[in-house]
Amino acid sequence: MLEQLSSPAELRRLPAGAMDALAGEIRRKLVESVSRTGGHLGPNLGVVELTLALHRVFESPRDAIVWDTGHQSYVHKLLTGRQDFDRLRHAGGLSGYPSRAESEHDLVENSHASTALSYADGLAKAFALRQENDRAVVAVVGDGALTGGMCWEALNNLGAADRPVVVVLNDNGRSYSPTVGGVAAHLAELRDGCGTSLFDQLGFHYLGPIDGHHTAALEAALRSARAYGRPVVVHCLTSKGKGHADAEADLVDHMHTIGPAGKSASSVGWTDIMAEELVAIADERPDVVGITAAMLHPTGLHQFARKFSDRVYDVGIAEQHAVTSAAGLATGGMHPVVCVYATFLNRAFDQLLMDVALHRLPVTFVLDRAGITGNDGPSHHGMWDLSLLGTVPGMRVAAPRDGSSLRALLREAVSWDGPSALRFPKGSASADIAAIGHLGRGDLLRGGLGGDTLLLPVGPCAHAALQAADRLDEAVTVADPRWVLPIDPALVRAAGNFRLVVTIEDNGVAGGFGDTYARALREAGCRTPVRTLALRQEFLAHGDRGTQLSEQCLDADGIIAAVSRRNDGADILPYDRYIGEPASVKVLRGR
Incomplete structure (x- = not known):
């Protein structure tokens, strides 16, 4: 049946009795495809019947269905004509999240959690103003996402209005990890049939709890909700990983996201090294505490929690609260590490x-998956942090080139008496690169304190910089800044000893390390030209990390091309070369 479905309209024509068999087909398709390509398996196995019911009751895209977070939209894709999962989350294939470029059924690309209810509020207002009163608005939100503050801001507005928004609460007791806090406790009471729903108190009509794996029951509840004409919460109980024994039994969510061949895609490499060193620091420093936002295992903080359970706080999907809570901890004499x-x-x-920087508080931010992350696409590339952090007074930012420097820089960050951040990429840590000397706070990796070209790579970009230097004929020095913000005065002074400086970073070009360094040289009166290699300031698609770095000229070939260009009188590469012009890659390479 699945192969014959190209639209939700065809799904609605199938008899109700066919839904169980179709659900089985979908689960087999998911396990087979996602095990081969990698992706979010557990969340999608848990919403098969729910997605079937949604598309049988509502008429997408006329009716607006908004998926919170969006990593559970694979079934939705299958039912809306996108069954080619052969290159799921790979370049040229389907995105792992809703994608407006793929289908009219994907209204928003909201792969950051807790946003769907606000979208729904705005859509319902727009439909009312346009007098399109026959269009329904549905927001599918998980119990984990419900721990986010935006959800409650939206619920406050939705419940007080008469607009007919249907909130489908997909309650599986988890986000990435088990749902935490008072919300989790209240939902547990509702599951047990105890007490009055908080949603009723907020102005919603509450329906539930409903068996989220019983298509007929779901359809009946959703039809009632649509007909009600007021804000309604439909509370659906689902099991994450339903139909796959390993995923259903997965208590630490290794099956939330899997790699190809079913291998866990949870934290490896860089994350493991950071986690191990943080535990060692915590052994020595009783004031060090850990905070995370529903990412205990992915950020490696579970190792800290295993040994010091009373010094780790998972606040749920609530990054704003996490940071200001860290400010409170720091004010109280602790040193929080926010992962x-x-x-x-x-x-x-x-x-x-x-809340942190204005008060000059000692809070360390550990930024996992910085730079190109690969298969999760534009919402997950960590390409904004250097640009944002560079505007924060008193903020120090470190970027380790390898595992050894990660350990050292983490210790330096935690010893700092103000705000600091440590950024590193996704995946396996780079091989260690020994320093041959020092340049200010940084390390010399090749060459001396003068010559033709100075390469300043950020973090693991050092490997590509060394490869490029070895292939170039000119005398090339490679120096790892280690602490990339604020700019080290020694790096500014050193620039005058070279014909050219090239900065290399996997952050957006606007406001990153290269931009900031070039400004520092101008302010110092140094006329050595700077060429900035960085990510184009655009939303980059999903694809292999190595390939994407190459396309962005952040590999050895791109660095060689940048060094080989003669000075054209510009301090940095023209900004407009990075805006909406894919051909700029070819231009920069000289092809």
């Missing part, structure tokens, strides 16, 4: 700026 993905730091920038 988040680099992309999620964006969500708490105001708190970092006004």
Whole structure:
């Protein structure tokens, strides 16, 4: 049946009695495809019947269905004409999240959690203003995402209005990890049939709990919700990983996301080294505490929690709260280490700026998955953190080139008496590179304190810089800044001893290390030209990390091409070469 479905309309024509068999086909398709390509397996196995019911009751895209987080949208893709999963999350294949470029059924690309209810509020207002009162608005939100503050801001507005928004609460007791806090406790009471729903108190009509794996029951509840004409919460109980024994039994969510051939895609390499060193530091420093936002295992903080359970706090999907809570801990004499993905730091920038930095508090931010992350696509590339952190007074940012420097820099960060951050990429840590000397706070990796060209790579970009230097004829010095922000005055002074400086970073070109360094040289009156190699300031698609770095000229070939260009009088590579012009890669390479 699945292969014959090209649209939700065809699904609605199938008899109700066919749904169980179709659900079985979908689960087999998911396990087979995702085990081969990698991707989010557990969340999608848990919403098979729910997605079937949604598309049988509502008429997408006329009716708006918004998926919170979006990593559970694979079934939705299968039912809306996208069954070619052969290159799922790989370049040229389907995205692992809703994608407006793929289908009219994907309204928003909201792969950061806790946003769907706000989208739904706005959509319902728009439909009312346009007098399109026959269009339904549905937001599918998980119990984990419900721990995020934006959800409650939206619920506060939705419940007080008469607009007919259907909130489908997909309650499996988990986000990436088990759901935490008072929300989890209240939902547990509702599952047990105890007490009045908080949603009723907020102005919603509450339906549930409903068996989230019983298609007929789900359809009946959703039809009632649609007909009600007011805000409704449909509370659906589902099992993450349903139908796959390993995924259902997975208590630490290794099956939330899997790599090809079913291998766990949870933290490896860089994350493991950081986690191990943080535990060693915590052994020595009783004031060091850990904080994460529903990412205990992915950020490696579970190792800390295993040994010091009373010194680790998982606050749920609430990055803003995590940062200001860290500020409170620091004010109280502790040194918090906030472990988040680099992309999620964006969500708490105001708190970092006004609650941590304004008070010059000793909080260390460990930014996992910085730079190109690969298969998760534009919402997950950690390409904004250096640009944001560079605007924060008193902030220090370190970027380790390898495992050994990660350990050293983490210790330096935690010893700092103000705000600091440590950024590193996804995947296996780079091979150690020994320093041959020092340049200010940085390490000399090749060459001396003068010559033709100075390469300043950020973090693991050092490997590509050394490869390029070895292939170039000119006298090339490679120096790892280690602490990339603020700019080390020694790096500014050193620039005058070279014909050219090239900075290399996997952050957006605007406001990153290269931009900041070039400004420092101008302010110092240094006329040595700077060429900035960085990520184009655009939303980059999903694909292999190595390939994407090459396409962005952040490999040895790209560095060689940048060095080989004669000075054209510009301090940095023209900004417009990075804006909406894919051909700039070829131009820079001289092809």
